[in-house]
Amino acid sequence: MTHLHNDNNSEEDMIMAVKKMWGGRFTAVSPEFAQEFGASISFDQVMAAEDIEGSIAHVTMLGTTGILPQADADKIKAGLLEIQSELAAGKLEFDVANEDIHMNIEAILTAKIGPVAGKLHTARSRNDQVATDFHLWVTHRLPEVTAAISKLQAVLVQLAEANVETILPGTTHLQHAQPISLGHYFMSYYSMLQRDKERFQFNQQHASISPLGAAALAGTTFPIDRQQTADLLHFNSVYTNSLDAVSDRDFAVEYLSNAALLMMHLSRLSEELIIWASFEYQYVELDDAYSTGSSIMPQKKNADYAELIRGKVGRVYGDLTSLLTVMKGLPLAYNKDMQEDKEGVFDATTTIMGSLHVMTGMMSTLHIKQDNMAAAVQNDFSNATELADYLATKGLPFRQAHAVVGQLVLTGIKTHTPLQDMPLTQLQAASDLIEADVYKDLDPVVAVARRTSFGGTGFDSVRAQIALAQKQLEED
16 A cells, blocks of 8 residues: 655644654654654663663753752652652553653653653753663673573583593594593583673673763753763763764674674584484483473474574574674764664573573583493594504604504404504504503593693693683682
C-alpha cells in the first residue's frame, strides 16, 4: 500500500505534532507504522534504570549550580526517585508514541509532577543523554561479565589441579602429536579466558567516560558542572570534546570485539568437548543435565548445549559486524543511524552471559575417562619426538635424529609395533647411540613429566601455572 504525503494537514494532525516533545515546528505527524519504525522504546527500555540515574545526576547538578531553583530541582529529583522505585517494582509502562526511553521517562515524570518536569532537559540534549545511558549500561555490565569469566576459570583450575598427571594425546592438525597433561590442556583455556577478562577490564577505561553536558554537539551556554555529574555517576573521566562525546561508540565496538573473541574461545572448547564425547573418542562424558536425547533414536546422547555455544558465536560476530557497519562513514556528530548501536550490544551480552553460565555448569559436571585418554597414547607413536630428543642429547644432529626416528616409526606402523615395544637390538640397528635407558624416556608419563620448560606440559610446570592462576583469581 502506498501512502502519499498530504500538504493539507488536518487540525488534528497539527495538534498531534505539537504534542511531540520536539514537535513545535512540525505541522504533521508520521503515520503509525513510520512512528513504530523510528521508535526505539522496544529495546532501549532496558536502559530505563540508567536513564533515571543519569537524570537524577543531571538535575542534582542543575540545582547545585543554580541553573534551576533548588525547589524545582528537588521536586524533579523526588519525582525521578519515585519513578525509580516504580521501575524496580515492575510497575512502569512505556508507550511507543513517546519514541524512546528518554521521552517515556520524561512523559511519566510530567504526568507525576506537572510542567516543572520540562525543566529537567535544561542544558541537555537527547544526544548526550542517550550516550550517557549507553555508557552507564556498559559500565554496569562489564563487572558482571568479568565475574562470570572468573567463575568458569575457577572451574578450569579445579579440573586442572585434579588432572595434572592425567595423560592424553596432544594434537596438531587433529592428529596425535605428543602426550600432554590434561591439566595443561585446561590451563590453556584458563589463559585464553584471562586475556578475555583483561580486555573487558580495559574496556572499562573507555566506557567509563561521561558524555553528559556535551548537549547536542556543541556544549551549552549554561554554567554546568560536568565533573559533578561524572562523579555522581561514578564515571572515571569526562569527554574533553563535545563532538566526540555524542558521536563516540568505540567503547561499544570494543565491547563487541571482546565478546566476539570470548565466544570464539568458548566455541573452540565446545568443539573439543563435542569431539571428545563422541563414540570414536570417548575421552569424556557430558552430564545428563547438559545433554539432550533424540526424538527417534533412544540411545542418543547429544552435546546440544556445547553445540549451541558453538553456534551462538555467529550471533556475536554479527553484532560486531553490524555496529562497525553502522559507524562506518558517519559524519559528525549524532546521526539517527546510531539508534542501531544498542540492540547488538544487548543481544551479545545475553549471549555471552548465557554461554558462560552454561559452559561453567557443563565443565563442573564433566566426567573424564582417564583410562581411555591414557590408552590413546600407547600405540600412537606420539613419543617419537622423545626418541629424537634422546638421540640429540647423545650428540646426533636433530635433523638426522628426526630421520632415524621417522624410519623406525615407518617400520612400527607396518609391523604394528609401538616404539616402546621394539627390541633394543632393533632400535640399535637404527642408531648405535641408543641404549637401554631409552625405554624410560619412551614412557608417555615420563615424556610428559620431563617437559619442564617454563609454560610446558611437565607436571611441575602445570602446577606452577595453577598456582599463578589461583593467585590471579584471588586478586580478582
